[in-house]
Amino acid sequence: MKKLTAVIALSAALSTPAWSAGQTITLSVPGMTCAACPITVKKALANVDGVSKVEVSFEKREAVVTFDDARTGPETLAQATANAGYPSTVKE
Template sequence: MKNIISITLLLSSLFILGNAVATVSEKANFIAAPVMSEKLFNIEKMTCKMCHITVRKAMEKVEGVVKATVNYENKTATVTFDPKKTDIEAIALASTNIGYPATLKK
């Protein structure tokens, strides 16, 4: 009978410990997740409906940029990026260097 109680206590302790480790691990992953920033840029000189693809690809090549969405009709780009890896100037320069000057929309 003592063996059954000991085994039950041991299994209960392992179960509780396993849940505690999982909770700490989940919190660690949450804390480590980078904080993203999203900015809106004005894009000049887009003259055709295919220009947005070129601008998007150039912006997405910048290290730290997660996503760029370019709107031809509004002549804007919405860019999601990790501010620890890049900044507004680098993103704007990527578009400007391929012939489509970009500035932060205010």
């Protein structure tokens, strides 16, 4: 029974690293000029390793991204949108 408890505790500790944290940022994406543009931006951001949630607003010309900051960062996210043809910057 002690071994089972130890295995469960170890697997729980390893499944969520203590040093990583979720972070949410807003990217300004002024180049979105049509209603189809947010689809491309969302796909580009969703394909970045560590991204867990993406919401894109055509009306506001922005993307709200939730990601694991141990796996990616704002620069990588901005580069992903730029690579898709939509340069972006982090909104303060």
